[in-house]
Amino acid sequence: MSRAYLGLALMCAMVPASGKLCAVDPARWIPARWEGGPLELSRRAKDKAVAEDASTRTATARWYDAETLDLLDGTPINCLLVTFSAGGESEVEGKQHQLVREYARAAHKRGISVLGIVYGGADPQAVAAAAMDAGLDGLAIDGEVPAGFPEKLEAALRAKGSAALVIPIARDAATARTSKAPWFAVAGVRPSARNLADMGIRAGASAEPWIESNIWLVRSFRLGTAWRPVWIDQRPKPTSEGDYIRCIADAAVAGGRWIVSLDDELRAKLLRKDPQALATWRSMGTYLKFAEDHAEWRSFVPYGNLGIILDTAGENPDIANEYLNLVARRQVPYRLVPRCELSAAALSRFRAVLAVDVASPTEAERKVLRDFAENGGLVVAGPWWGDPPKDDAYAELPLGKGRVAVYKEDPPNPETVARDMLDLLQPEVMGLSVFNVPTAISYASTGDSGKRVLVQLLNYAGRPIERVTLRFSGIFKVARFYTPESAPIDLAPRPAANGRTEVLIPKLAAWGAVLLEQQN
Amino acid sequence: MKDAHRTFSRRDLFAISGLSAGVLAAKPAAAADAAAPSAPSSPVSVAKVTGYDADLVAQLDKMFDQIGGIGHLVRGKTVAMKLNLSGASGTGRHTGLSAGQTSWVHPNVVGALTAIFARLGAKRIRLLESTFRKRYGSPLEDTLLNDGWDVQAIKSAAPMVEFEDTNGLGQAKQYSTLNVKSRPYIFPAFSLNHSYEDCDFFVSVGKMKNHEELGVTLSMKNLFGITPELLYGLVPKTPSASQWVRERVFHYGQVPPPSGVPQEIDLTSNRYEGWRMPRLLTDLCGARPIDLSILDGIETIIGGEGTGMPGTKHGKPGLLVVGRNCVCTDAVAMATMGYNPRAGRHEAPFRVYKNPKDHPTEQMIPPEEWHQYADNTVLMGEGAGIGTADLGKIELCGVPIKDAVYDYEAHWKGQAPV
Structure with missing residues (x-):
């Protein structure tokens, strides 16, 4: 447990919020948006987003009837985000607060924590007072709010003696990544796989379907080795069971x-109590439980012989994010090196370094990278390295025992860089090779100093993939395949060329994880 | 003509009803070179197949019998199969579908062929294709794994099964020069991977699909993939695979092949790809004659050769077409696809669509138009004396064409009955 997180846990345990203890350790919160009540209807009316169907509107209005808590039975969900304040009419807000107070009391009896969702336009003092009165465990700030709003809200809570947490849901990763908070909530994308041709994009014969994923986003918060809770906020459109379980897995794969x-x-x-809806709900519960049953996997550290230098203070955070997103899409495992930690020691763990997101490097940074290449590594750099090519996308230059690939463009196109990594890195350097996964993304991590390797895969297509082959550097005697749907099965690892181990996954429906172990 | 994909002319109607009006009438195409009256003919077998789980060994056995048998041709011989994998890495897909269900030949077809050739006594069976992005020389088997192929099962289907990526030298130290034995149009000879010379019986295993520039991809078109990118692609300043572009040599004639490699016959000839490629493919079929054509149309992609082309669709024609003569086989296959095998320029499927945004002006005739043309490859083959494209002169076996037709054009345009 990190020191920051330990502090948070102690704060929750020792400082009562409205005279009670946090129902659940916040690190174990498994959150669900649980919006409803008159304020929710009012807010949607304002946004012209009211459902046309009367039964749907009724469901929203009635959502804080105590019976909806029964839905949580049998699921690991233990933290509800309820509609709380949107700076609306005081009468509506008052009714909402009263409703939420009763609902929160009932939830707490079941050991469920309750966070109020606060939107822009809310008054920090009034919200803090109402949150105290309702006994909320925290407040989640959603959408656009005035600058300084989270701090004002937190100050108002503390001034009233409340330890309720304030969780801003960041709209962009770069903002959240630099936060010192012991946990993050950040807006994500709706996971999906789509054909480029269906998107009106002409592509070559090898073009893979376009995958929207949050796996890279979650792992991008893991700049150190310790795990911190990351919440991904995105709302799927009315959709199928497959989409919901994919949303759960997409966030959970990287922890x-x-x-x-x-x-x-x-x-x-x-x-x-529609049977099909209940089946979907149960299936979601199964996936959530699977993630929590394997919480140990969060202690595994990301695997990768490629280091990507991430400039958290860079001027092009969107481009930097795209490198992380698209290199992951190409199934190239990597670990992150914050630019502020760039050193010879930090690079000693790698065989290649992607340093295209290093604008105006200092002499010390240049030396570290130059030494890395001269000692046998590969440095992939932008034109800042010097002598960029005039015609080709990049030039590959020998340097000492290693080499440098210098791109012409500044910054280099992330899609081009991601694709080129497959040419620049030998499979053995990448460490992990995954075959037959055009609609899947893999994520590798290791435990026990590499004696255990976990390769998780998420298939973003609606149909299963059959016959996925994995190769991983090293000799592993045991391979076990875990999925939320079935009991684990043993796979037959077999030796492959160049000291690698190969396993075949017969079928990947959605989320699967192969655990390789060296033991006899 | 920006909305060309949605237009539908009387000519379209004629082409789509081509079986009755066009195919069987077998009218000569105005754009085609003169047909060689002596072009040979060979039986072609057509089958309807329910899916890839069907007993393909039994089905193909039956078809081989219908075309006169092949046992005597493969016994004790090295059989090479050029697989139609579209040169790709196997990652180009429609979501939820394997490449074998769209743009590649399906592994079950290849597995069945391997088993049959082995049973018929082939000494050695080689699977060949030139694939992209092989900087570190990953083997062809890895490309096949990328589509979920059971490579081990195929290997164990015969005593000696080998795979070779023919995009470069492969296992040889030099390229083989194969002269065009038919009437050459553009090149008199080609430098190819040794595998195309070191085989006794050459099989083109093609996919029955459309092609953006050439209308259709069949057994003749499959042979474009025998040209080694690492030789005909210009040698780049850096070893970036993306710069190996043999299309500049073949499709557009912008640059000559490297020195030491056979050069073009006439450098003043037309540089338009719709003119060049059908002739080039014919030259390739003349350099490396196809002994057996296998066309997999059980499932396929319609509207283009790869899943990256906008408007392409997955289809289930349920077709297998087999023949000894590639021109005859491709002609019959075109008929089962609902096309007139004697169609000329601007007739389906040789009225092709190219978005000007995606193609340089010099590759467009006329420029700034979606509506382009290609010449008919099977008629080029006929003109070169390789085989006849005249359905009236081809012995048809198995399922009659009229019962086999799956109308690609109508499916592409969404006009086929559901």
Whole structure:
């Protein structure tokens, strides 16, 4: 447990919020958006987003009837984000606060924590007072709010003696990444795989489907070795069971948690106890439970012989994010090196370094990278390195025992860089090779100093993939395949060329994890 | 003509009803070179197949019998199969579908062929294709794994099964020069991977699909993949694979092949790819004659050769077409696809669509138009004396064409009955 996180836990345990203890250790919060009540309807009316269907509107209005807490039975969800304040009419806000107070009391009896969602326009003092009164465990700030709003809200809570947490849901990763908070909530994308041709994009014969994923985003918060809770906030459109479970897995693969969010139609059906909706809900519970049952995997450290230098204070955070996103999409495992920690020691763990996100490097940074190449490593750099090519996308120059690939463009196109990594890195350098995964993304991590290797895969397509082959550097005697749907099965690892181990996954429906172990 | 994909002319109607009006009438195409009256003919077998789980060994056995048998041709011989994998890495897919269900030949077809050739006594069976992005020389088997192929099962289907990526020298120290034995159009000879010379019986295993520039991809078109990118692609300043572009030599004739490699016959000839490529493919079929054509149309992609082309669709024609003569086989296959095998320029499928945004002006005739043309490759093959494209002169076996037709054009345009 990190020191920051330990502090948070102690604060929750020792400082009562409205005279009570946190129902659940915040690090174990498994969150769900649980919006409803008159304020939610009012807010949606203002946004012209009211459901046309009367039963759906009724479900939203009735969502804080105590019976909806029954839905949580059998699921690991233990933290509800309820509609709390949007700076609306005082009468509506008052009714909402009263409703939430009763609901929170009932939730707490079941050991469930409750966070109020606060939108822009809310008054910090009034919200803090209402949150105290309702006994909320925290407040989640959603959407655009005035600058300094989170700090004002937190100050108002503390002034009233409340230890309720304030969790801003960041709209962009760069902002959240630099936060010192012991946990993060950040807006993500809706996981999906789509054909480029269906998007009107002409592509070559090898073009893979376009995958929207948050796996890179979650792992991007792991700049050190310690795990910190990362919540991914995105709301799927009215959709199928497959989409919901994919949202859960997409956040969980790299150790995050999706803030479970149900579309209105599903919520209405759940209230009606529609069998199909209940099946979808149970399936979501199975996936959430799978993630928590394997919480140990969060202690595994990311694997990669490629280091990507991330400039958290860089001027092009979107481009920097795209390198992380698209290199992961090409199934190239990597670890992050914050630019502020760039040193010979930090690079000693790698065989290649992607340093295209290093603007105006200092002489000391240049020396570290030059020494790395001269000692046999590969440095992939932008034109700042010097002597960029005039015609080709990049030039590859020998340097000492190693080499440098210098790109012409500044900054280099992330898609081009990601694709070129497959040419620049030998499979043995990448360490992990995954075959037959055009609609999947892999994530490798290691435990016990590399004696155990975990390769997780998430298939973003609606249909299963058959016959996925993995190769990993090293000799492993045991391979076990875990999925949320079934009991683990033993795979047959077999030796492959160049000191690697190969395993075959017969079928990958959505989320699967192969645990390789060296033991006899 | 920006909305060319949605237009539908009387000519389209004629082409789509081509079986009755066009195919069987077998009218000569105005754009085609003169047909060689002596072009040979050979039987072609057509089968309807329910899916890749069907007993393909039994089905192909039956088809081989229908075309006269192949046992005597493969016994004790080295059989080489050029697989149509579109030169790709196996990652180009429609979501949820394997490449074998769209742009590649399916592994079950290849596995069945391997088993049959082995049973018929082939001494050695070699699987060949030139694939992209092989800087570190990863073997062809890895490319096949990328589509979930059971490579071990194929290997164990015969005593000696070998794989070779023919994009470069492969296992040889030099390229083989193969002269065009038919009437050459553009090149008199080609430098190729040794595998295309070191085989006794050459099989083109093609996919029955459309092609953006050439209308259709069949057994003749499959042979474009025998040209080694690492030789005909210009040698780049850096070893970036993305710069190996043999299309500049072949499609557009912008640059000559490297020195030491056979050069073009006439450097003043037309540089338009719709003119060049059908002739080039014919030259390739003349340099490395196809002994057996296998066309996999059980499942396929419609509207283009790869999943990256906008508007392409997955289809299930349920077709297998087999023949000894590649021109005859491709002609029959075109008919089963609902096309007139004697169609000329601007007739389906040789009225092709190219978005000007994606193609340099010099590659467009006329420029700034979606509507372009290609010449008919099978008629080029006929003109070169390789085989006849005249359905009236081809012995048809198995399922009659009229019962086999799967109308690609109508499916592409969304006009086929559901």
